[in-house]
Amino acid sequence: MPPSSHNITSSDLFTDYLVIGAGVIGLSIAKHLSDAGKECLVIEKQGLFGEETSSRNSEVIHAGIYYPQGSFKARLCVTGKHQLYNYCQQRAIEHKPLGKLIVATCSEEEEQLSLIESKAQANGVLDLERLSQAQVNALEPNVKSTSALLSPSTGIIDAHQYMLSLVGDIEDASNAIVYKAEVTGIEPTANGWTVSINNQGEQLTVQCRWLINAAGLHANALAELYMTDVPPIHYCRGLYFSYSGTPVFQHLIYPVPEKNTVGLGIHATLDMAGQVKFGPDTQYLDSIDYQMPVDKALAEIKAKWAQAIKRYFPTLDEQKLQPSYAGIRPKLSGPNEAAQDFRIEGPNEHGLSNLIHLLGIESPGLTSSLAIGEYVLQLIDQYES
Template sequence: MDAIDTLIIGAGALGLACAARLARPGRSILIAEAEDLIGSHTSSRNSEVIHAGIYYAPGSLKAELCLEGRERLYAWCHEHRVAHRRIGKLLVAVNDAERGKLDALLSNAEACGVHDLQPIEQARLAELEPAVRGVAALLSPSTGIIDSHAYLQSLRAAAENQGAQLVLRTRVERLEPDADGWIASGTSSGDPFQLRAQRVINAGGLFAQQLAQCTLGLAGAHIPQLHLCRGHYFSYSGRAPFQHLIYPMPEANTAGLGIHATLDLGGQLRFGPDTEYLEHVDYRLDEGLCEPFAQAIRRYFPTLDSARLLPGYSGIRPKLSGPGEPAADFHIQTAEDHGLPGLINLFGIESPGLTASLAIAERVAHLHDL
């Protein structure tokens, strides 16, 4: 049986960031990805935003790792020439009733260690973004955008340059602890395989719980319930009316931040995501959502031309909280939690997972004493 040092399951941003951090000459690392391409799910179906760390519970892993990850990510992009732009974001109160939400966000951000938000009033908002309707806003200069695909490729290159090996179309279907670590069984391009690894990192994203259920010795009580939450995105044809990202106040009783406006590095404007809980992974986009999207967007962009609103794509977040429940934190599960040495499970790594990916990888390396 082939034996390696580390098996990383999943070649999204998390798995590849862990591989890039852990890979060294003389250290055998295998990244097993079930799909034909890297980053086929959550890592490539998102807003491509580098988050500042504004919304999360103070003291949470999301708050801590977003701040650390943000700075690591900007530095990585500079070093590895990954296209990005520190474009800035405006969090907008559309009426006086929402000023309290704006104040609460400012207080929460400061409690999380984000101290560069700039309160602005209506006149300044109109100067910055004439097409936006609002009575006040917060400007977040640390928010940025990134080419997520280029980022994934840079992580892959960094890992492979240090000796890590990526295998696609390879599905790990069973993990079994033994005296020398773990025995992983599954199929690779349709053929069965088995290998031994000293340590395993489950970075399966939407499928992390599925793998955990096939891990011998891992009690069901240690596998948090997965809640699949789909978000749809619509693009806006023609010239974008904004220079910044535009975020409305978070909507009450939803799992998201409201349908916000983001720009990609080519200047394409898109709106989303909404929130829809699912039973199964399904990326279909209902074109009938165009009008509800338009109504939500017109609260802060009243001159929206709905004829320019076109179906884009959808993404799915691996949430640990269900409808109506408080947002759950990242769950980095180690032997201290489940009693199985050499196994780390990464559960519920939704937004800001892309921003936090390098910080999560650093945390994983520390947990493995590497």
């Protein structure tokens, strides 16, 4: 059953905590607020939860391997991974700790494996295992490599089931989510914030003590309504291709990331049915556009992908490679710029009372979501104590 939908009525025009965005991050924050007995309201411009970045990704539970030591991405991913596995087990949410192979195909990439392993250890990821070529072949006969790193704590999750469970947690606490509610204005007040909303054609305002901007792709634009010096957002689209036929892998297969790239290379993941998909790639756009390329553009991308995939999967049948869907990541770094960390900022960072915003929440946002919700609750409690 879909979650219940609420319209804003005159009795709903004040809430202690207003969360903008019903993606996985906004839902996790509202779940933690609800668990703490706090009154909150979630507003979402789309017609359902998680219709953008949260539902257009690889659905991978990441281990926390690649990120700079001490960064939000490293700390929250490692913590969030354990929390997410526990939550899935408690709520019977479909997930599989399949494990991931990061495969090297030449001596230079083997050197990179050692650097990756060192970075993972610095982040507290201590379960990586170095595999020889023979060990890789025993696990994955279709993979070509000289060696690999096995990450046993990497897995996959049914993101829709997960978000549906978070919605249940929020509504079980008598808190609500309002869909088709687009923010049109944000103003500070003496005791909090006034947020103007277009709710299915009706112009309304909501008063709140605390405002949490978790609007994902739209968070930076909303931040410009209440502050200056907002970092620019960069829309980075990633395409996914399905691979038809009998599953060819049992694990997730990742190449060693190329130097100076914004992604992790064209990797192979699996869904809950065991079907293989490849992606994502990276393409910066000026606006949000989920349309898959067609005709000549699609053929060129497919040929480029096939060349990259064949480095570790030489028997790839290009006819089985079919366009599937696209997702967009809200990056704080542009083309040829160094990757940026999450920006999770409270009053001490931006100087505005009773406000927290979350900017640039891309991968590993899904894995980190419960840890992010917990962190936001801690920020609020620290400020209120």
